[in-house]
Amino acid sequence: MFTKLKSLLYNNEVRAILFQILAVVVIAYFAYQAFDNMMLNIEQRGIRSGFGFLNDEAGFAVNDNFFLEYSPASTNLQAFYVGIVNTLIVAITGIFFASVLGLIVGISRLSSNYLIRKMATVYIEVFRNIPILLQILFWYSMALSAFPSPKNSISFFDSIFLNSRGLYLPRPVEGVEIYLVLASFIIGVVSYIFIKRRSNKKHDDTGIETNTTPYFAGLVLLLPIAVYFASGAQLEYPVLKGFNFRGGVDLSIEFFALAFALSIYTATYIAEAIRSGIESVDNGQKEAAAAMGLTQTQSLRLVVLPQALRVAIPPIINQYLNLTKNSSLAAAVGYTELVTIFSGTVLNVVGQAIEIIILTMLVYLAISLVISLILNIFNKKMQIKGK
Amino acid sequence: MATYSLKETKQPPKSQTKAVLWLKDNLFSSVTNASLTFIALYIIYLLLPPILNWTIFDANFDLTADNDSCGREGACWSFINANFKMFIYGFYPQEELWRVNTMFGIIAALVALGSLLKGSQYRAHFIIGSFLIYPVVAFVLLYGGLGLEIVETDKWGGLTLTVVVAAVGIIASFPLGILFALGRQSEMRVVKFISVVYIEFVRGVPLITILFMASVVLPLFFSAGMDFDKLLRALIGITLFQTAYIAEVIRGGLQAIPKGQYEAADAAGLSFMQKTMLVILPQALKISIPNIVGSFIALFKDTTLLLIIGLFDMLAIVGAATSNSNWLGRDTEGYVFVAMVIWVILYSMSRYSKRLEVRFSTEHK
Numbered sequence: 001m002f003t004k005l006k007s008l009l010y011n012n013e014v015r016a017i018l019f020q021i022l023a024v025v026v027i028a029y030f031a032y033q034a035f036d037n038m039m040l041n042i043e044q045r046g047i048r049s050g051f052g053f054l055n056d057e058a059g060f061a062v063n064d065n066f067f068l069e070y071s072p073a074s075t076n077l078q079a080f081y082v083g084i085v086n087t088l089i090v091a092i093t094g095i096f097f098a099s100v101l102g103l104i105v106g107i108s109r110l111s112s113n114y115l116i117r118k119m120a121t122v123y124i125e126v127f128r129n130i131p132i133l134l135q136i137l138f139w140y141s142m143a144l145s146a147f148p149s150p151k152n153s154i155s156f157f158d159s160i161f162l163n164s165r166g167l168y169l170p171r172p173v174e175g176v177e178i179y180l181v182l183a184s185f186i187i188g189v190v191s192y193i194f195i196k197r198r199s200n201k202k203h204d205d206t207g208i209e210t211n212t213t214p215y216f217a218g219l220v221l222l223l224p225i226a227v228y229f230a231s232g233a234q235l236e237y238p239v240l241k242g243f244n245f246r247g248g249v250d251l252s253i254e255f256f257a258l259a260f261a262l263s264i265y266t267a268t269y270i271a272e273a274i275r276s277g278i279e280s281v282d283n284g285q286k287e288a289a290a291a292m293g294l295t296q297t298q299s300l301r302l303v304v305l306p307q308a309l310r311v312a313i314p315p316i317i318n319q320y321l322n323l324t325k326n327s328s329l330a331a332a333v334g335y336t337e338l339v340t341i342f343s344g345t346v347l348n349v350v351g352q353a354i355e356i357i358i359l360t361m362l363v364y365l366a367i368s369l370v371i372s373l374i375l376n377i378f379n380k381k382m383q384i385k386g387k
Numbered sequence: 388m389a390t391y392s393l394k395e396t397k398q399p400p401k402s403q404t405k406a407v408l409w410l411k412d413n414l415f416s417s418v419t420n421a422s423l424t425f426i427a428l429y430i431i432y433l434l435l436p437p438i439l440n441w442t443i444f445d446a447n448f449d450l451t452a453d454n455d456s457c458g459r460e461g462a463c464w465s466f467i468n469a470n471f472k473m474f475i476y477g478f479y480p481q482e483e484l485w486r487v488n489t490m491f492g493i494i495a496a497l498v499a500l501g502s503l504l505k506g507s508q509y510r511a512h513f514i515i516g517s518f519l520i521y522p523v524v525a526f527v528l529l530y531g532g533l534g535l536e537i538v539e540t541d542k543w544g545g546l547t548l549t550v551v552v553a554a555v556g557i558i559a560s561f562p563l564g565i566l567f568a569l570g571r572q573s574e575m576r577v578v579k580f581i582s583v584v585y586i587e588f589v590r591g592v593p594l595i596t597i598l599f600m601a602s603v604v605l606p607l608f609f610s611a612g613m614d615f616d617k618l619l620r621a622l623i624g625i626t627l628f629q630t631a632y633i634a635e636v637i638r639g640g641l642q643a644i645p646k647g648q649y650e651a652a653d654a655a656g657l658s659f660m661q662k663t664m665l666v667i668l669p670q671a672l673k674i675s676i677p678n679i680v681g682s683f684i685a686l687f688k689d690t691t692l693l694l695i696i697g698l699f700d701m702l703a704i705v706g707a708a709t710s711n712s713n714w715l716g717r718d719t720e721g722y723v724f725v726a727m728v729i730w731v732i733l734y735s736m737s738r739y740s741k742r743l744e745v746r747f748s749t750e751h752k
Binding site for chain 1: 413414416420423424427428430431574575576577578581588590591592593594595596599600603604606607608609610659688689691692694695702705716718719722723725726729730733734737
């Protein structure tokens with residue numbers, strides 16, 4: 001009996017089960033203790049619990065608000081949505097500029113031009129090794145002191161203004177016309193994609209190449225512009241009234257500094273990803289392209305980059321995720337995104353730390369889940385196409 | 388008989404001498420290349436003069452100048468000089484500064500001793516011993532006790548705080564990270580599930596939300612009597628965060644170990660502990676070292692976030708120093724100085740990790 005028990009105790013599977021039960025019990029005990037203490041603490045401090053606060057009046061104004069209806073009379077839930085939208089807007093802006101800059105710098109690092117190569121290296125080494133928060137604060141203080149006051153704004157064509165308060169862009173006046181322009185743009189893009197696919201197929205089948213650039217110019221650029229003028233859509237221009245500009249789209253200087261710093265910082269990582277992607281392409285590929293008489297640009301565009309991107313895109317997508325997470329540092333300069341609005345202002349007013357921080361975390365978790373889903377889809381697609 | 392004399396050797400044409408050839412090859416090999424060179428020169432022309440003017444030519448290097456006599460055209464480096472102690476030690480009491488210096492001095496001595504012991508059989512003992520004993524010594528030196536006057540943690544700051552937080556973060560998260568990495572690789576479903584959820588959760592959210600969690604929510608989890616030090620809360624947050632990243636790095640190392648090693652250990656009749664401690668981990672950790680250094684670099688950068696929860700790391704000192712009415716408006720000098728200090732530290736660490744990568748690389752040998 002005893003030996004049987006002993007042998008059972010030394011059985012790996014039994015041990016595994018015992019160990020797991022132990023782990024669950026320990027965690028459950030600590031969770032219970034924590035929960036118990038928390039309830040007690042909450043009661044003692046007179047903090048409410050639950051998510052009822054979401055329907056309370058927010059009572060604070062928000063600097064940057066792009067599409068959503070929001071006023072201090074709105075609820076905390078609406079403030080939450082504004083925060084999410086603002087996080088996404090600064091993330092998307094940052095991702096766009098970081099990608100463009102990263103691509104340029106990444107290719108420059110491998111340029112045959114000594115000066116370009118060195119400049120790219122210096123840029124990467126400098127900005128990669130300075131914490132992002134320091135960069136955000138630095139550009140913010142630079143923008144505050146270097147940009148002129150609203151009265152002396154830098155103006156571009158009298159319709160775009162830049163000053164120490166922010167960047168002011170014209171905004172289309174809402175109406176049927178603007179939807180017409182939007183619709184024509186979408187139609188243009190869709191039909192261009194259709195034409196491009198047909199020309200690619202023709203190229204695959206017959207080897208005859210058609211130049212699709214005029215279609216691109218006509219459908220994607222000229223068509224919406226033509227519809228814009230034909231429909232008589234109006235733009236609302238920012239106008240200097242009193243101390244600042246009114247009307248149009250207004251991007252606060254905090255947004256500007258944050259997006260700028262995020263782009264500059266993340267671009268260094270994207271550049272490195274692109275460089276290592278390009279270096280991963282076998283030299284024979286470049287030589288074969290050269291032997292076939294492709295120019296350097298053609299070889300880069302048609303042979304090297306498509307293969308390099310396959311290696312480079314997973315780390316780049318990871319950087320997109322990092323950029324999105326880093327956008328939470330807006331709290332340091334006060335750009336009103338999710339963390340600033342919700343874990344900052346709302347938390348100060350309501351005091352329900354647990355609910356608020358969990359909601360904030362869930363949003364970021366959802367974003368990272370979506371991004372890793374995209375990454376997985378990309379990897380799967382690449383695997384099938386590959387070897 | 389005809390005589391032939393050697394012709395005198397000609398100088399190479401001007402276009403083929405070293406400097407000109409280099410220029411031709413590297414800067415002006417084609418029209419595109421030449422225009423790129425001019426674009427680059429133009430960018431340098433745009434950026435460099437203002438930077439140099441501000442930092443050097445228009446700057447005031449008089450280290451005794453005060454804010455008004457400094458002038459506003461260029462940098463006022465006396466600001467750094469006047470606040471230097473604050474940048475390094477935070478608000479640590481003047482007469483106790485030797486304790487911080489001793490702490491840094493011991494690190495330097497340990498590193499020097501460690502490199503002297505290179506090749507010695509006692510090196511591993513020495514390193515492990517230092518890692519175990521030094522934190523205690525450092526804590527007593529910084530915080531006090533054993534006859535030293537107690538210096539509360541809200542006085543800590545500057546580079547000292549940055550180093551303390553980064554060091555505690557890496558040392559505390561290391562064993563935890565190993566546990567979670569092993570947990571994630573484990574065949575026990577529950578353990579694996581817990582590890583995966585923890586790692587993915589932490590990696591999915593920004594550090595700042597975890598710091599908020601640690602500074603606002605964590606105290607609620609403990610009974611009311613326990614009063615939590617602000618720095619301790621931040622350290623817990625940083626450690627929880629870093630654990631997930633270290634776990635992923637070590638998992639990478641674990642996955643790189645060939646299956647044969649596990650099977651050989653099993654075949655040799657080693658128990659799970661023996662297998663893990665003697666066969667798997669030594670190899671996995673060795674492969675992961677460059678990435679662990681990389682993760683440490685990221686942690687070092689992340690310590691700047693402490694300013695958001697109200698601790699005075701080096702970056703926060705800029706704000707503290709310029710809010711002093713004697714030094715209003717000198718933020719830029721402060722940021723540039725902090726950036727330079729952190730840059731030097733991070734750059735040398737990243738160089739070091741590159742070197743380690745080459746040293747530990749098992750490819751193409």
